Amino acid sequence: MPSAAPTGSPTESPTERWDVHSLPRAGGKTFLVTGGNAGIGYFVAEQLAGTGATVVLGSRDPGRADAAVASIRSRVPGARVRHIRLDLADLSSLEASAEALGLDRLDAVVHNAGVKFDQPPRRETGDGHEAMFGINHLGHFALTHWLAPLLTAAPEGRVITTGSFAAMSERLDLDDLESTRDYEPERTYGRSKLAQMLFGFELDRRLKAVGSTVRSVVTHPGGALDSLTPSRPPLHVRTPGERLRGLPAGILVQGKDAAAWPAVRAVLDPSISGGELWTPRHFALRGTPRRRPVRGHLADAEVAAHLWSASHDLTGLEPRFGPA
Template sequence: MSSAPRWDVHRLPPQTHKTFLVTGAGSGIGYFIAEQLAAAGAHVVLAARTPKKLDLAMQAIRMRTPEAQLRSLPVDLADTASIEAAVGTLEGTVLDGAMFNAGLLKQDRRQETKDGHELVLGTNYLGHFVLGSLLFPALAPGSRIVTMSSVAARWTKELPFDDMESTATPYQGFKVYKMSKLAQTIFAFELDRRLRASGSTITSLAAHPGGALDGLTPSRPPVHTRRAADLLKALPQSPLAQGKDAAAWPAVRALTDPAAKGGQLWGPRLARSKGRPVLERPTTLMHDTETARRLWTWTEKATGSPWSTLPHP
């Protein structure tokens, strides 16, 4: 795949007068996405479950960019009522982009969201589906929705439509995580198809961070402090991993590169693990339209949150 025109995260296109919402912005990769957008002049709505983490994240960003335009948005993606309340506070806000980044890694046992869904799928995928359906009226013409995928999405060969909530079989945390990331990726591409079919100028893309380690991540007090021992422990993995600052680059490129287009997948250049962001070829399953149709139908029924303005392509 072509890497598209050269793009430099250290010299982002100016984002002045643009507003982006980033979920999971209180820590990790989401924090660095917000930091990089703010440094380019964007107004950033930092969304996360814990208000204290959001406060600390805004402090850290302002230590590097004192003039940063930031807003805190507490929201729990595992609770539809929380999502609805959070979106209600954004009335009058016009978004130029939404980054669906927040997520849970594998869990040791099956847990449920407040709405009764399996927790990892419910947070990573269903929560963002509901959030997107409610945010849609606030998106400006030409805006972008970017969904955070994962290399792990490539390791799943099907979606188990007979057991999407992981109740019929013994719970396998990593299997559920992989499924949730595949569902997110399929959603991103299906959303773009539906946007095209509706004549909308809004686009939907996917990105993934590659291998991201805390030990390779530069300190950003009070959000993150890297100890020398953490760095030494992580160094042996550095040939195929990077810090969470660099892991944010594919998402930031998908949001801000003028050459990026709907339906694309961006990831790190080297072995899909580290380096500057480039275009990737999605798997056949990620682009399978019948699987996408079934997933969309199942999701609308599970959440009760239809994207009612979008026709099936």
């Protein structure tokens, strides 16, 4: 991440204390984690459940969601965790997903779910959108629309948007957001994650403009490998051989349990303000979470505003917030 500030920069107080292994209590709060049944999202949900909060997993697959709920309950005594059906590829279903929460307020949503395709051909959602852009960005954009009243009803609601290191070297093509003319899987994925990050920063600008108490924070998990991730059977099983083979990579990257830390901190830390970017500490790839400056193309408000307008046109929806 070329724009990252060096360790010890003024972006973080040297007296700041945050223990990823001793999180503040959050009893009485409710958090939604999209894609919380697997990967990084699972560990975000497991760690948040340990705070005493109610955690809702948003998942397309009820069987995998049930397994994730059972795994969390086996590791977090008394965990308050459940799941709802959430299919970000089906925009028409998202209103029902928000209603299925059955809540008067939602304290935070972690926009974590996503897909990545490594090979052509170009794929589309049932709504006709390029799949990575449609699920990773448009699905979360539309979901935020339906969650806005619940987030506004919370004392300090939060929208946590998960970006990626893959976004740092990409630029959006505003004339071809869905890669109809120029489809290359790695580039299209990176652009979908960049769209998510730009959405998070633009949402912050719009929240501040209307005096909302909701905060929009952007994170990215750094580098995360299965071989460095602790087992959570049947969701993920790491053999001793895989663990040994992955150890050298631990110099640069980490497991998915540690990759969850930036999002968990963005949900819980009361000192975090809207519009901030949180990443792993070391080269934005591994380590405990820290705040990074928002620079370069991530700070391009004009591109972000164009993306917002295009997303509105493509979904027919727009996240709207007002004062609490």
